[in-house]
Amino acid sequence: DVKVTQSSRYLVKRTGEKVFLECVQDMDHENMFWYRQDPGLGLRLIYFSYDVKMKEKGDIPEGYSVSREKKERFSLILESASTNQTSMYLCASSPTGVRGGSGNQPQHFGDGTRLSIL
Amino acid sequence: GDSVTQMEGPVTLSEEAFLTINCTYTATGYPSLFWYVQYPGEGLQLLLKATKADDKGSNKGFEATYRKETTSFHLEKGSVQVSDSAVYFCALSASGGSYIPTFGRGTSLIVHP
Numbered sequence A: 001d002v003k004v005t006q007s008s009r010y011l012v013k014r015t016g017e018k019v020f021l022e023c024v025q026d027m028d029h030e031n032m033f034w035y036r037q038d039p040g041l042g043l044r045l046i047y048f049s050y051d052v053k054m055k056e057k058g059d060i061p062e063g064y065s066v067s068r069e070k071k072e073r074f075s076l077i078l079e080s081a082s083t084n085q086t087s088m089y090l091c092a093s094s095p096t097g098v099r100g101g102s103g104n105q106p107q108h109f110g111d112g113t114r115l116s117i118l
Numbered sequence B: 001g002d003s004v005t006q007m008e009g010p011v012t013l014s015e016e017a018f019l020t021i022n023c024t025y026t027a028t029g030y031p032s033l034f035w036y037v038q039y040p041g042e043g044l045q046l047l048l049k050a051t052k053a054d055d056k057g058s059n060k061g062f063e064a065t066y067r068k069e070t071t072s073f074h075l076e077k078g079s080v081q082v083s084d085s086a087v088y089f090c091a092l093s094a095s096g097g098s099y100i101p102t103f104g105r106g107t108s109l110i111v112h113p
Helices: none
Strands: A004-006 A010-013 A019-025 A031-038 A042-049 A064-070 A073-078 A087-094 A113-117 B003-006 B011-014 B019-021 B023-026 B032-038 B044-050 B056-059 B062-065 B075-077 B086-093 B107-112
Touching: A004 A087, A010 A019, A019 A031, A019 A087, A019 A113, A031 A064, A031 A073, A042 A064, A042 A073, A073 A087, B003 B086, B011 B019, B019 B107, B023 B032, B023 B086, B032 B062, B044 B062
Parallel strands: A010 A113, B011 B107
Antiparallel strands: A004 A019, A019 A073, A031 A042, A031 A087, A064 A073, A087 A113, B003 B023, B019 B075, B032 B044, B032 B086, B044 B056, B056 B062, B062 B075, B086 B107
């Protein structure tokens, strides 16, 4: 079965720390995504990557960066954690459609990392 | 730009009741449409999808029909169970070269015994 694995289910960090969230997929998907999920706000895209070493900003990239050195791994980095980054973080992947983009392909999600910044 | 509008929740039902969660969309071209479900403490998982007008997606007793004339993709189930309690997200993936799907804000469903 296809799998997207996030390294931690729960994480507690302090303000000012540099925080790494890791995501690995075993489906050989080209596209990977980082979202945050907050009550009443739904899913908001932070960054996505459509190929190794390629990245694009999403809707809320401020305070975050990403790294994709290998096809299967996509890391989210909080450069200097702040309390307003306390949230649920979801990683997803999808294949590229035959005409480019994601086409009619669904995303596959990890179980999420609930991050608390104290 | 593209958008997805879902009915706000929570939707509260008794077991064996009929479920409808409304979803309408705005998009250019011919998007693909999806319903995802998120059970407590988990990520989203695909529930069903439809890729062209009049297609019906179905899974686990849930159904949704791609209605281009009304730009809708309403989720239905004839008899809900307590185990269906979850958050349901409607989403679209635009045709062409876009990588990024558009999600609705989610509708929480609570089913009581």
